[in-house]
Amino acid sequence: MDIFVQQLINGLVLGSIYALVALGYTMVYGILGLINFAHGDVTMIGALVSATLIQLLHAAGLPVPVSLLLAGGGAVIVCASLGFSIERIAYRPLRNAPRLAPLITAIGVSILIQYSAALIWGKQYIALPAIITPPSIEFAGAQINHLQIAIVILAACIMGGLIWFIHHSRMGRAMRATEQNPAVASLMGVDTHAVIAMTFLLGSAIGAIAGLMVILYYGIGHYFMGFMLGLKAFTAAVLGGIGNVGGAVIGGLLLGIIESLAAGYIEQLSGGLFGSNYRDIFAFLVLILVLLLRPQGLLGQRSGDRA
Template sequence: MDTLLQQLINGVMLGSIYALIALGYTMVYGILRIINFAHGDILMVGALTTLSALNALGAHFPGLPLLAQLLAALLAAMSVCALLAMAVERFAYRRLRNAPRLAPLISGIGVSVLLQTVAMLIWSRNPLMFPQILPMDPIAVTAGSAEHPPAIITVTGIVTVALALAVMGGLWLLVEYSRLGRGMRAVAENPQVARLMGVNPNQIITLTFVIGGAFAALAGVMMASNYGSAGFAMGFLPGIKAFTAAVLGGIGNLRGAMVGGILLGLIESLGAGYLSELTGGVFGSNYQDVFAFMVLILVLVFRPAGLLGERVAQRA
């Protein structure tokens, strides 16, 4: 039972990060019907920008509390990633909106490679240690025993889950009840009709990329805080997994991205945990990626619309 609870805790924490990244994929797809494969690398830029900002603040303002340094660095990273996402939309996707679907896909992959290369030149190709801001001391959730260690969680894990849920809930309220959200839904339904109703599709699309980029930066900081390191290649695999989560929940559907992210995190953690236990540790966490891509294949074969489906009107 302790093992099950520990894997559930790990799965929810991991799934919260996936869900936060998946929101960027699903918002862009819901409006433009394209997959922004550069989204995971924007996450990487956010984590490394935060690291650079923390180093600069520590050098110039050594008396500033660590939490204040983290907040200032996070705001700087979210701003950088929002501007970067805006630039990606403007130069990599805007002219390809009416092109065959393969063209934006190739453009996104090209931007991904470009961002990784630039990051490698700026921050080096070696993983960098991310400073420990929040306590990482384990908190026992169960009593445990000599044979079975207790299930544990950390303050960083608790903050990660709580912050991810708060951000996801705030985004859902924004889309459902704000003027910007109504504009997003209108452009997703029919950009030509939305333009006639006074909505500027270019502005809405740009703001969608900006919001997704800011959330990617936040997810990057969460990942770097939990794993203790950041590097130029850190965003590629989580980005692909977040895309899997978006497909699992129903890409284009915000609630689907949230549900898909949490489910994918649980599937990975439970699968890897019990596989390790059944094989005596021969196969373990190194094989958790297999479960994510097995899920992607099964969903694409048996339920391409995802668990919550997607209701989108046909464009004229």
């Protein structure tokens, strides 16, 4: 039992981050039916931009909370504009193209972002100097530090805010209308292009915050980090029911917890046969199992077209 609570807490933190990234996938999928492969890489840009900003601002002598806030703001601005431009330049012209076309474009955009990042930041790991050493507290025999608590709370606020936005704002209603039927929504006076642009903007901005959390939590970043993060977040979105915002949240948390527990126990359970180096496989196994057993996800509705 000793590591159970600890892994549960680690999983919760990890899951909050997955959930935030998963929101970006699920919102775009809900409206466009497109897997935005580049979303993980947008998150990576968010992580690396905030790492650079934190380093710069810290070197300039700003207090830590101020530099964190400014770095987060900077990352949000960069990622939101990136997400907006991707949609405008790469996806919008393909709105009525055959299915394969936007998917291949998305892969291309993903590669472009990765290697642009490799050009800007280099291919080595970007390490964040230990400017914050969050104090830990004891909880049921496990260690939790303030950073972990802050990540979970901030993530919860963002998710709650997004769900409120979608259900109670004018734009949110337009988003839901577009998701249900773009043609009818546009007949009703909804500017669907603007709605789709907004979706990318919001998803990317949330991705930027997730990137900031990743870089603070792990302390290192890399131009290729978006790939795994994106895949896991996509898995989380599918697990929860792709296109469903609440599902993305639940899927993210669940995946984070499954992964942490599995990584914590696999060595013990398999008698040392498999180590935690198999960690990254769990997400794929979960994905394949979900697609086989319940392709509509936990909260999704059954639909002949989706699976």
